[in-house]
Amino acid sequence: MTTPNLRKSPAKFSIPHLTYRVWTVWHRNLDVFIKTIKVNFLPSLLEPILYLVAFGFGLGGFVQNINGQPYINFLAPALVAIAVMNGSFFECTYASFVRMYFQKTFDAIVATPVSVEEVVAGELLWGATRSTINVTIVLAVIAAFGLITSPLFLLVPIIAFFGGLMFAAIAMCFTALAPNIDFFNYPAFLFITPMLFLSGTFFPLTALPTAVQALAMTLLPLTHVVNLCRGAVVSTVEPILGLSTEMLLLVSLVWLIAVTAFFFILAINMMKKRLIA
Amino acid sequence: MVSREVLIEAKGLTKKYDDFLAVDHIDFEVYRGECVGFLGPNGAGKTTTVRMMYCFLVPTAGELTVAGLSVKSQCREIKALIGLAPQEDNLDPDFTVLKNLTVYCRYFDIPKEEALKRAEEQLKFFQLEEKRDVPILALSTGMKRRLIFARALLNQPQILLLDEPTTGLDPQARHLVWDEVRHLKKQHVTIILTTHYMDEAQILCDRILIVDHGKIIEQGSPAELIKKHVGEEVLELDYDEKMIPLLKEAFPQSRMERIGDRMQIFTDQPHGVFEGFLQQHKLQNVSIRNANLEDVFLKLTGRGLRAE
Numbered sequence: 259m260t261t262p263n264l265r266k267s268p269a270k271f272s273i274p275h276l277t278y279r280v281w282t283v284w285h286r287n288l289d290v291f292i293k294t295i296k297v298n299f300l301p302s303l304l305e306p307i308l309y310l311v312a313f314g315f316g317l318g319g320f321v322q323n324i325n326g327q328p329y330i331n332f333l334a335p336a337l338v339a340i341a342v343m344n345g346s347f348f349e350c351t352y353a354s355f356v357r358m359y360f361q362k363t364f365d366a367i368v369a370t371p372v373s374v375e376e377v378v379a380g381e382l383l384w385g386a387t388r389s390t391i392n393v394t395i396v397l398a399v400i401a402a403f404g405l406i407t408s409p410l411f412l413l414v415p416i417i418a419f420f421g422g423l424m425f426a427a428i429a430m431c432f433t434a435l436a437p438n439i440d441f442f443n444y445p446a447f448l449f450i451t452p453m454l455f456l457s458g459t460f461f462p463l464t465a466l467p468t469a470v471q472a473l474a475m476t477l478l479p480l481t482h483v484v485n486l487c488r489g490a491v492v493s494t495v496e497p498i499l500g501l502s503t504e505m506l507l508l509v510s511l512v513w514l515i516a517v518t519a520f521f522f523i524l525a526i527n528m529m530k531k532r533l534i535a
Numbered sequence: 536m537v538s539r540e541v542l543i544e545a546k547g548l549t550k551k552y553d554d555f556l557a558v559d560h561i562d563f564e565v566y567r568g569e570c571v572g573f574l575g576p577n578g579a580g581k582t583t584t585v586r587m588m589y590c591f592l593v594p595t596a597g598e599l600t601v602a603g604l605s606v607k608s609q610c611r612e613i614k615a616l617i618g619l620a621p622q623e624d625n626l627d628p629d630f631t632v633l634k635n636l637t638v639y640c641r642y643f644d645i646p647k648e649e650a651l652k653r654a655e656e657q658l659k660f661f662q663l664e665e666k667r668d669v670p671i672l673a674l675s676t677g678m679k680r681r682l683i684f685a686r687a688l689l690n691q692p693q694i695l696l697l698d699e700p701t702t703g704l705d706p707q708a709r710h711l712v713w714d715e716v717r718h719l720k721k722q723h724v725t726i727i728l729t730t731h732y733m734d735e736a737q738i739l740c741d742r743i744l745i746v747d748h749g750k751i752i753e754q755g756s757p758a759e760l761i762k763k764h765v766g767e768e769v770l771e772l773d774y775d776e777k778m779i780p781l782l783k784e785a786f787p788q789s790r791m792e793r794i795g796d797r798m799q800i801f802t803d804q805p806h807g808v809f810e811g812f813l814q815q816h817k818l819q820n821v822s823i824r825n826a827n828l829e830d831v832f833l834k835l836t837g838r839g840l841r842a843e
Contacts, residue, residue: 362625
């Protein structure tokens with residue numbers, strides 16, 4: 259039977275009720291990942307190497323020291339942060355959409371005792387896991403290049419997981435709205451690409467006008483992940499907007515936690531509205 | 536029927552979309568161990584009703600309970616009791632045949648070893664053992680439908696929801712599905728079946744609910760419905776205007792219907808009433824057959840085509 263144009267019934271906005279079943283959804287995605295590990299592994303490994311060679315060594319030779327350190331040391335933690343963003347954002351847009359829309363995997367799972375909320379939460383945790391896996395690879399690459407100078411780098415996987423969870427949740431909100439898969443070109447080009455360049459990644463934010471700095475600090479999630487990664491990998495973060503290094507890291511940490519919690523709950527509610535009519 | 540314990544109960548059950556009443560204040564009961572068929576044209580509300588039973592759709596109004604549990608608040612408990620074979624293929628194309636089943640078991644908290652055991656059993660019954668390690672994309676439509684059916688049985692459900700289980704199957708595969716349905720009926724599994732095949736409903740179902748425009752327009756056992764609405768036998772012959780007065784005279788009580796260039800005359804008289812008429816009038820292309828559920832269905836829901 260063809261169902262007519264669905265206006266969703268009023269699923270009330272709520273704090274999701276989650277159980278351990280979230281992990282069964284996560285586990286499904288892990289199983290697929292392991293099956294296709296070779297395809298998954300190679301791009302994550304090659305990308306940071308290319309960036310380091312092209313920008314770090316190539317371009318970096320023409321760039322003065324930043325905050326008392328060579329350009330390549332400034333760049334390395336940003337590559338970690340970019341891996342956090344890309345890992346979960348693309349997982350929870352394109353890949354989740356394929357599972358939801360084309361494969362009807364979510365429909366199959368919600369016919370079991372697993373709830374819609376748990377399906378979405380499992381997808382988000384998986385997105386965060388993808389970020390963590392990608393970041394671990396990038397971390398290994400920059401370690402091989404001798405670019406880790408702080409023992410705090412051990413915190414990076416934790417930053418990657420929670421930062422990944424944030425981007426996963428933001429991505430899932432787009433997925434809840436997407437009428438078709440081409441829709442993701444909008445967030446990819448209007449959200450991810452600008453963020454890639456305007457978050458203190460390839461040059462310090464202080465090179466930009468104060469207003470742009472303020473915007474980057476308030477609106478761009480990647481800025482905060484970059485700050486935290488830089489703090490952990492090379493332990494020197496250039497002050498922005500008059501905030502000291504310590505204050506800046508604290509602000510970024512609080513920002514990340516608050517925004518992750520907000521979008522986590524929002525994403526689950528939006529998806530629930532889309533999936534259960 | 537084995538017992539009269541009510542397992543599924545709907546009262547004033549309604550599902551409304553914007554300006555469309557998909558299910559319109561329906562009441563019905565399903566008893567434990569029964570096989571109940573929901574029949575209706577496309578868009579009648581069959582699938583919508585089934586989807587409310589496993590909490591995939593939320594009712595707009597009314598009550599629906601499954602094993603005494605409300606679909607409004609006890610979805611998880613309900614879904615643990617239900618096996619679902621949906622209309623569309625939602626097998627997991629990222630996995631092989633076997634892995635589809637074992638991963639599905641995980642959603643039901645079935646431990647790993649037990650999951651493997653049950654998966655192998657189902658593959659054996661549905662004659663998919665050879666396809667055990669094959670990706671889903673390599674399966675034919677019939678094999679996919681069988682695997683979907685197999686998957687629905689993994690949690691050993693008390694209630695099985697079969698939404699058009701044999702659509703697109705070849706006769707061999709249909710009979711395999713029917714055998715399994717009969718086997719499950721013997722084990723007192725309650726079965727809800729939607730189908731467009733009247734022979735299937737007639738063979739498998741203890742009771743039929745005919746649904747149209749979101750309402751249940753008739754219900755009863757296949758035999759009851761046929762007797763009540765069509766009678767015993769049907770005479771089919773080529774349409775010929777000259778024959779109509781003769782037929783009316785010979786069978787004054789009978790309903791007559793023209794379909795294209797054919798005519799049907801229905802009788803509730805005992806078998807043999809048409810034979811005498813045929814001996815008097817030498818006619819070509821004539822057949823006498825038993826009345827069936829399809830006659831009932833077409834009488835009640837009309838012959839007009841429905842929007843897809």
